[in-house]
Amino acid sequence: MELQRREFLKLVGTAAVVSSAFGVVHVASASQQAVASPSGERIVPVMCGACGAGCGLLFVERNGRRYLLPNLEHPQPGMCGRPASALQMWSHPLRLKKPLKKVGDKFVEVDWGTALNEIAAKLKEVVERYGPESVVITRHDIHSWFLPLFQYLVGTPNLIGHEGTCHSGSTAARTTVLGAGAPPTVDPDYENVSYLVLVGRNLDAAMGLVRRLAVARERGVKIVVVDPRAPNIAFGSVEWVPIIPGTDTAFLMAMAYVIINEGLYDADFVKKYTNAPMLIKPDGTPLSGKEVGVEGDYVAWDAADKAPAPLDKAKDPVLVLSEEARQRVGGAWTVWELFVERVSKYPPDVAAKITGVPADTIVRIAREFATARGVIEDGWYAAKNGNDFDTYRLILILNALVGNIDKRGGLCFQESAGFPNVCDPAGPDVVTVTGVKLPAPKAKRLDKLLYPLNTSTFDAVYEAILTGQPYPVKALFMVGTSPLQRDARYQMAVEALKKLELVVAIDIFPHDHIDYAHYVLPDLMFLEREEVTTVRWTLHAAIQKSHKALDPPPGVDARHGPWILMEIIRRAWPDRAKAVGYDERYADPHKFEEWERQLVEAALKKVADRFKVSVDDLKKTLEERGFVVLKKKSYGVRPYKANLGTPTGRVEIYSITALRNKLDPLPDYREPLYTRPKAPDEFYLVSGKDNVVSSHFAFTPNAKYLGDRTVWMNPKDAERLGVKDGDEVELEGIDKGFKARARVRVTNRVREGVLFAYAFLGGRRSSLITERFAYLREGVNPQWFTTGKIEPVVGSAPTNSTVRVRRL
Amino acid sequence: MTRLAHLWDQSRCVACGACIAACNAANFNSEGRENKTWGWLASNIKKVEILKGPRPMLYLIQCQHCDNPPCVMACPTGASYKDVDGLVKIKAELCIGCKYCMVACPYEARWLNEKTGLPTKCMGDECLSRVKAGLDPICVAVCPAGARAFGDIDDPNSKISRRLARSRYVTLLVNKGTRPKFFVVVGP
Numbered sequence: 001m002e003l004q005r006r007e008f009l010k011l012v013g014t015a016a017v018v019s020s021a022f023g024v025v026h027v028a029s030a031s032q033q034a035v036a037s038p039s040g041e042r043i044v045p046v047m048c049g050a051c052g053a054g055c056g057l058l059f060v061e062r063n064g065r066r067y068l069l070p071n072l073e074h075p076q077p078g079m080c081g082r083p084a085s086a087l088q089m090w091s092h093p094l095r096l097k098k099p100l101k102k103v104g105d106k107f108v109e110v111d112w113g114t115a116l117n118e119i120a121a122k123l124k125e126v127v128e129r130y131g132p133e134s135v136v137i138t139r140h141d142i143h144s145w146f147l148p149l150f151q152y153l154v155g156t157p158n159l160i161g162h163e164g165t166c167h168s169g170s171t172a173a174r175t176t177v178l179g180a181g182a183p184p185t186v187d188p189d190y191e192n193v194s195y196l197v198l199v200g201r202n203l204d205a206a207m208g209l210v211r212r213l214a215v216a217r218e219r220g221v222k223i224v225v226v227d228p229r230a231p232n233i234a235f236g237s238v239e240w241v242p243i244i245p246g247t248d249t250a251f252l253m254a255m256a257y258v259i260i261n262e263g264l265y266d267a268d269f270v271k272k273y274t275n276a277p278m279l280i281k282p283d284g285t286p287l288s289g290k291e292v293g294v295e296g297d298y299v300a301w302d303a304a305d306k307a308p309a310p311l312d313k314a315k316d317p318v319l320v321l322s323e324e325a326r327q328r329v330g331g332a333w334t335v336w337e338l339f340v341e342r343v344s345k346y347p348p349d350v351a352a353k354i355t356g357v358p359a360d361t362i363v364r365i366a367r368e369f370a371t372a373r374g375v376i377e378d379g380w381y382a383a384k385n386g387n388d389f390d391t392y393r394l395i396l397i398l399n400a401l402v403g404n405i406d407k408r409g410g411l412c413f414q415e416s417a418g419f420p421n422v423c424d425p426a427g428p429d430v431v432t433v434t435g436v437k438l439p440a441p442k443a444k445r446l447d448k449l450l451y452p453l454n455t456s457t458f459d460a461v462y463e464a465i466l467t468g469q470p471y472p473v474k475a476l477f478m479v480g481t482s483p484l485q486r487d488a489r490y491q492m493a494v495e496a497l498k499k500l501e502l503v504v505a506i507d508i509f510p511h512d513h514i515d516y517a518h519y520v521l522p523d524l525m526f527l528e529r530e531e532v533t534t535v536r537w538t539l540h541a542a543i544q545k546s547h548k549a550l551d552p553p554p555g556v557d558a559r560h561g562p563w564i565l566m567e568i569i570r571r572a573w574p575d576r577a578k579a580v581g582y583d584e585r586y587a588d589p590h591k592f593e594e595w596e597r598q599l600v601e602a603a604l605k606k607v608a609d610r611f612k613v614s615v616d617d618l619k620k621t622l623e624e625r626g627f628v629v630l631k632k633k634s635y636g637v638r639p640y641k642a643n644l645g646t647p648t649g650r651v652e653i654y655s656i657t658a659l660r661n662k663l664d665p666l667p668d669y670r671e672p673l674y675t676r677p678k679a680p681d682e683f684y685l686v687s688g689k690d691n692v693v694s695s696h697f698a699f700t701p702n703a704k705y706l707g708d709r710t711v712w713m714n715p716k717d718a719e720r721l722g723v724k725d726g727d728e729v730e731l732e733g734i735d736k737g738f739k740a741r742a743r744v745r746v747t748n749r750v751r752e753g754v755l756f757a758y759a760f761l762g763g764r765r766s767s768l769i770t771e772r773f774a775y776l777r778e779g780v781n782p783q784w785f786t787t788g789k790i791e792p793v794v795g796s797a798p799t800n801s802t803v804r805v806r807r808l
Numbered sequence: 809m810t811r812l813a814h815l816w817d818q819s820r821c822v823a824c825g826a827c828i829a830a831c832n833a834a835n836f837n838s839e840g841r842e843n844k845t846w847g848w849l850a851s852n853i854k855k856v857e858i859l860k861g862p863r864p865m866l867y868l869i870q871c872q873h874c875d876n877p878p879c880v881m882a883c884p885t886g887a888s889y890k891d892v893d894g895l896v897k898i899k900a901e902l903c904i905g906c907k908y909c910m911v912a913c914p915y916e917a918r919w920l921n922e923k924t925g926l927p928t929k930c931m932g933d934e935c936l937s938r939v940k941a942g943l944d945p946i947c948v949a950v951c952p953a954g955a956r957a958f959g960d961i962d963d964p965n966s967k968i969s970r971r972l973a974r975s976r977y978v979t980l981l982v983n984k985g986t987r988p989k990f991f992v993v994v995g996p
Contacts, residue, residue, distance in 0.1 A: 062938075063933075063934060065833075065834055065835075065837060065934050066833070067830060067834045067838075068833070068950075069949055069950060070950060079830075079952060080825060081825025081826050081829045084825065084826045084828075084832070085829045085832070085833070085838070087837075088840055091838070207824070207952040208952075211954070214820060214952075214954035232823035233822045233823075235818075235821060235864055235865065236818065236821055236955075237819035240864070690823070691825060691826075692825045700840075701849065702828075702829050706828065706849070706855075715860060725859075746859065747857075747860075748859055748860060748861065748864055
């Protein structure tokens with residue numbers, strides 16, 4: 001027992017009483033004297049910034065060696081190959097070292113003052129000439145807490161992130177079905193799962209999830225991975241289901257078919273906590289109480305009273321109406337009846353033809369999942385085929401069908417740490433965390449005008465730049481993100497970037513977009529800066545502080561991103577800077593830390609008030625341990641004791657929000673947004689990540705070997721085309737005609753008829769890549785081939801495509 | 809007796825590369841120079857993928873710390889030796905760089921560190937120092953998947969012994985008679 005407990009603590013990492021492998025964590029930041037522990041170690045709690053997951057790590061200096069270890073006490077401990085290579089990122093020869101200015105077609109080094117003054121002057125001119133909304137800012141996760149302040153100080157609505165090629169579709173599904181938000185507002189309770197299905201998700205991050213899942217695997221829990229290629233997790237003991245790309249919804253529909261036909265669903269949950277009993281009129285809209293003389297906007301048929309009743313008051317709501325009842329409610333149908341009818345289109349043998357997965361495999365997985373009361377993961381990096389909204393709605397519905405929402409081992413709501421945003425809209429204004437009112441932008445965010453249910457759709461910005469519609473876009477700030485590796489309209493993006501009057505890139509590495517910037521400003525990497533933020537990939541409410549572990553290496557004159565942005569504001573509009581307490585005193589980057597801390601303190605104060613703890617205790621614990629767990633996960637709250645944030649307050653199988661946005665309120669299998677392969681030399685090209693892939697990690701010498709810049713091809717396809725391992729082939733996009741060459745890896749890790757290439761890794765094109773790092777240019781950037789078509793309303797752009805292969 | 813050994817759980821490994829890259833950071837100072845022997849990064853752990861079988865399969869290969877180590881037998885100077893803790897180690901000051909040990913190892917677990925001109929292998933100096941201080945080697949310390957363990961297989965209560973007691977496992981190239989102490993767990 002004792003061993004099990006210790007193993008558990010080791011794997012999970014809790015805020016309990018475990019001591020670190022080093023005894024007491026000895027905090028010594030780079031700004032202090034290097035205070036050595038008795039054993040000569042320096043240990044600094046940091047949050048990983050090698051991808052967006054933000055795992056808890058310890059920076060260690062021991063025997064003159066520097067490396068990172070997982071912070072096992074942290075609620076979401078790392079780690080993977082990316083942070084293990086962080087010191088290679090830190091001292092990388094290609095790191096951006098000095099501010100660069102584009103002069104003609106070349107970059108020249110300029111000093112910080114020159115760069116900031118020139119950018120400020122140009123920004124001011126653009127805002128005066130075209131309006132503040134002509135300025136767009138894009139981000140990934142780096143500095144994402146701070147960026148809204150810069151945005152509102154400029155006065156633009158257009159802070160538009162990466163989510164259009166990431167989780168915009170799955171987030172729209174979480175919102176419409178569960179009333180939840182971006183990942184991980186809901187997530188599987190990994191350590192307690194009884195059966196786990198991963199659809200297009202491979203747990204390449206966060207590593208705390210892998211740790212928690214390891215606890216479940218110790219119990220022998222089965223994992224099913226539905227993916228056209230075998231991700232790294234499929235090297236281990238999982239069942240890999242190689243599916244035809246873009247057909248996940250048909251697979252899931254057939255699972256629902258089996259679960260419903262065999263009566264394996266949780267009828268009690270479905271009746272009480274989903275809108276399955278809700279009555280829908282023949283025109284597709286919900287029957288309202290007014291129409292049948294009862295209260296409420298939504299109505300069910302109550303078998304107890306043999307009469308219609310408000311959805312949330314029916315004592316015995318029925319899922320299937322009698323004909324007599326149906327006549328009494330004007331020919332309405334229950335949501336359940338409509339859903340069953342929809343699902344009936346996809347018996348396993350029909351789904352097998354669409355998905356390429358044998359019918360008996362679908363039936364077996366459906367039975368295993370339902371009888372184990374399993375969980376299907378709800379999607380993170382999920383923009384794959386342009387039919388994501390349906391896929392992820394159905395995934396959420398399947399979790400509800402087996403009644404496994406917010407239960408131990410189920411799909412759970414994360415406890416909120418309530419860490420406030422730096423700015424929030426409040427009535428007609430925007431209010432900062434320190435209570436300063438800023439004017440709200442007058443214009444609407446341009447991608448939201450086109451895709452109202454999206455999180456962000458940056459691909460829409462390229463079109464706006466080129467067309468001037470819905471309004472002109474003239475300046476772009478790209479902060480810690482790589483749009484040309486990220487977005488689905490590569491060629492359009494290149495044309496659009498050339499048209500802008502001001503392009504500023506703040507980053508640590510020369511990603512492709514750097515070449516199109518007028519100014520390139522070197523940022524600090526995660527080991528060089530402080531950051532206080534929410535711990536994301538845990539079900540507990542927790543916050544963390546990443547400490548500064550190192551100064552930039554010699555020769556790297558990098559500055560903190562938020563300092564760069566505030567200096568631009570101060571130089572363009574000193575009055576606006578003053579309004580948020582920022583003036584020339586903070587032009588000194590060290591002084592800036594003081595100014596930034598007062599924002600963080602204000603945020604911490606709100607957290608402390610919410611959890612009724614002292615702000616000093618919070619700060620002290622963040623200093624010493626790097627994190628604070630504020631509240632442990634409580635199961636069984638939503639939708640049992642509190643309504644969901646959906647219009648009906650329930651799990652919405654039939655989505656009112658989708659209906660209001662003129663989308664099909666029920667999920668269905670829809671064709672992907674690219675032309676399917678038809679000829680023998682035509683293939684799907686799918687892309688994705690693994691724990692050895694991220695935009696920054698791609699640059700490390702380790703990534704040359706741990707990453708993979710080839711295009712994977714199944715041995716049977718290779719034999720058919722006469723292609724051997726290592727051969728060079730030409731790929732031609734079927735929809736866009738773009739051509740590029742790559743080496744083939746012949747491997748059983750990809751389904752027949754499908755090619756796979758890592759996203760963010762291959763085909764780097766920056767002119768700043770030196771001969772030593774020429775291998776960065778090898779392979780393809782999968783975004784060269786994507787169609788750039790965007791899923792309506794939810795704004796998700798497929799990152800998969802189709803290509804023709806020619807042997808060279 | 810003490811017989812320190814490594815365990816790698818193939819059924820749990822997620823191939824995240826943490827152990828491989830952390831070995832580079834801790835033992836080779838995050839050096840970016842290529843390990844030309846393996847065509848790999850400067851790390852004592854390499855990855856072997858089986859690309860043509862019925863399903864994807866992975867092996868992580870590093871020094872097997874054999875009870876009957878061919879590298880020690882082949883070493884003309886006594887630089888390679890089996891220590892009392894059961895680990896196979898190298899005394900750099902005795903090594904003449906003849907590379908016999910590299911050739912003798914059936915696992916090809918040694919590579920030539922061009923910086924020192926000497927063969928190198930698991931465990932690196934920082935890992936040996938960590939073990940001496942009672943800490944896990946770096947590859948075990950960083951593993952997020954619970955796929956690694958290290959310890960004394962002669963102690964029935966050690967973590968590694970308990971894990972082996974409840975697992976199905978194999979050792980590699982048994983027919984070579986090396987009696988390796990790198991245990992590959994294939995399932996519960």
